[in-house]
Amino acid sequence: xxxxxxxxxxxxxxxxxxxxxxxxxxxxxxxxxxxxxxxxxxxxxxxxxxxxxxxxxxxxxxxxxxxxxxxxxxxxxxxxxxxxxxxxxxxxxxxxxxxxxxxxxxxxxxxxxxxxxxxxxxxxxxxxxxxxxxxxxxxxxxxxxxxxxxxxxxxxxxxxxxxxxxxxxxxxxxxxxxxxxxxxxxxxxxxxxxxxxxxxxxxxxxxxxxxxxxxxxxxxxxxxxxxxxxxxxxxxxx
Amino acid sequence: xxxxxxxxxxxxxxxxxxxxxxxxxxxxxxxxxxxxxxxxxxxxxxxxxxxxxxxxxxxxxxxxxxxxxxxxxxxxxxxxxxxxxxxxxxxxxxxxxxxxxxxxxxxxxxxxxxxxxxxxxxxxxxxxxxxxxxxxxxxxxxxxxxxxxxxxxxxxxxxxxxxxxxxxxxxxxxxxxxxxxxxxxxxxxxxxxxxxxxxxxxxxxxxxxxxxxxxxxxxxxxxxxxxxxxxxxxxxxxxxxxxxxxxxxxx
Numbered sequence: 001x002x003x004x005x006x007x008x009x010x011x012x013x014x015x016x017x018x019x020x021x022x023x024x025x026x027x028x029x030x031x032x033x034x035x036x037x038x039x040x041x042x043x044x045x046x047x048x049x050x051x052x053x054x055x056x057x058x059x060x061x062x063x064x065x066x067x068x069x070x071x072x073x074x075x076x077x078x079x080x081x082x083x084x085x086x087x088x089x090x091x092x093x094x095x096x097x098x099x100x101x102x103x104x105x106x107x108x109x110x111x112x113x114x115x116x117x118x119x120x121x122x123x124x125x126x127x128x129x130x131x132x133x134x135x136x137x138x139x140x141x142x143x144x145x146x147x148x149x150x151x152x153x154x155x156x157x158x159x160x161x162x163x164x165x166x167x168x169x170x171x172x173x174x175x176x177x178x179x180x181x182x183x184x185x186x187x188x189x190x191x192x193x194x195x196x197x198x199x200x201x202x203x204x205x206x207x208x209x210x211x212x213x214x215x216x217x218x219x220x221x222x223x224x225x226x227x228x229x230x231x232x233x234x235x236x237x238x
Numbered sequence: 239x240x241x242x243x244x245x246x247x248x249x250x251x252x253x254x255x256x257x258x259x260x261x262x263x264x265x266x267x268x269x270x271x272x273x274x275x276x277x278x279x280x281x282x283x284x285x286x287x288x289x290x291x292x293x294x295x296x297x298x299x300x301x302x303x304x305x306x307x308x309x310x311x312x313x314x315x316x317x318x319x320x321x322x323x324x325x326x327x328x329x330x331x332x333x334x335x336x337x338x339x340x341x342x343x344x345x346x347x348x349x350x351x352x353x354x355x356x357x358x359x360x361x362x363x364x365x366x367x368x369x370x371x372x373x374x375x376x377x378x379x380x381x382x383x384x385x386x387x388x389x390x391x392x393x394x395x396x397x398x399x400x401x402x403x404x405x406x407x408x409x410x411x412x413x414x415x416x417x418x419x420x421x422x423x424x425x426x427x428x429x430x431x432x433x434x435x436x437x438x439x440x441x442x443x444x445x446x447x448x449x450x451x452x453x454x455x456x457x458x459x460x461x462x463x464x465x466x467x468x469x470x471x472x473x474x475x476x477x478x479x480x481x482x483x484x485x486x487x488x489x
Contacts, residue, residue, distance in 0.1 A: 004373040
């Protein structure tokens with residue numbers, strides 16, 4: 001089933017669009033190197049961290065990466081929301097487990113693609129040797145970001161199925177991101193999703209508790225959402 | 239004395255097999271032609287304070303086609319949704335293949351369905367669309383998929399994407415996905431919509447073949463000719479209420 005789903009996704013316009021937009025976002029810094037060097041002068045960061053901060057700072061995360069992630073995930077709703085697909089799973093638990101598996105795989109794919117773009121940008125600036133110094137930080141950030149996108153996908157998926165509309169799911173999930181963006185600006189700290197995706201190096205001091213808390217929250221919400229959705233009527237898809 | 243005790247002890251062991259034997263009996267009884275495939279008792283469904291289905295009682299057997307008719311919004315599709323497990327009853331029970339929907343299973347185990355526009359994936363060919371759906375259960379081969387496409391009069395090797403299909407071709411592909419896995423229960427909501435004469439005849443033949451195979455086929459249609467030609471029992475839906483009618487009344 002997964003093989004068929006992903007070969008279907010490879011032909012999807014949403015998937016191709018999101019891949020293309022992210023590639024363009026990466027290229028921006030190549031044409032305007034100032035945005036990275038500004039970060040170096042303000043925070044006195046080495047190049048790799050300045051590049052990383054620039055790629056994953058709160059504004060691009062909130063206004064570019066998250067919306068693009070919803071577009072990237074749109075096919076999942078189109079697939080799992082169809083009655084002809086649902087009835088073939090025979091029970092809600094199997095259906096939800098498959099949804100969750102796809103969420104985990106797609107979130108990992110999305111973050112891996114972002115890292116590939118980030119590394120290509122580093123390669124362009126001939127700073128690859130820097131990267132290997134920060135391999136431990138990269139691994140930790142990668143894990144937290146995958147979990148951040150899984151959380152976001154879970155919210156999007158739940159509300160899309162709840163309202164039988166991908167647009168409604170996007171509106172609710174994205175409003176969480178926007179609220180968090182403004183709160184993090186006013187109180188200078190993130191709350192949950194942006195906090196995980198826009199990983200600052202000082203966030204990594206709380207890496208293990210953050211990792212455990214997030215995994216527990218994802219599991220709990222997944223269970224809760226599954227219970228709510230199995231008692232929900234599947235009326236016409238909008 | 240010891241042998242007698244041992245004999246008594248051993249005589250209890252077959253009791254352990256009782257649940258297994260009972261489940262075997264249940265499975266065997268599925269093959270009984272007169273067994274109820276769908277059993278609905280006092281089914282009510284309210285949505286936003288409106289009664290959609292009201293006190294529906296129904297018992298349907300395999301190897302028959304059943305016709306449902308009624309004006310738009312009378313509740314035909316909602317009844318099909320309830321049987322498919324897509325909506326939850328406000329009151330009452332729906333049992334399919336001896337399993338209570340929403341309790342023992344979420345959706346009937348062997349079900350083919352057209353309930354709204356199937357909504358295939360537009361950038362895939364007809365064959366790729368059916369292959370994607372078939373990959374979920376993974377119980378049929380590629381040849382079975384191709385055969386299902388041929389049965390509805392389409393070409394399995396057609397390289398056109400689904401979005402380039404005409405309305406009639408889309409409907410045919412919808413029928414193919416409903417019958418390709420040889421389900422024991424088939425729910426078809428307006429199966430001959432958008433079809434030309436040839437297409438209507440092909441769909442009628444498919445329904446007859448499925449009934450002969452032993453499936454229970456439920457057809458909701460405004461086309462009374464279809465129902466008359468295909469079905470052995472007829473049900474009229476009116477404001478959520480179901481009444482069985484005779485063939486003559488239908489004519």
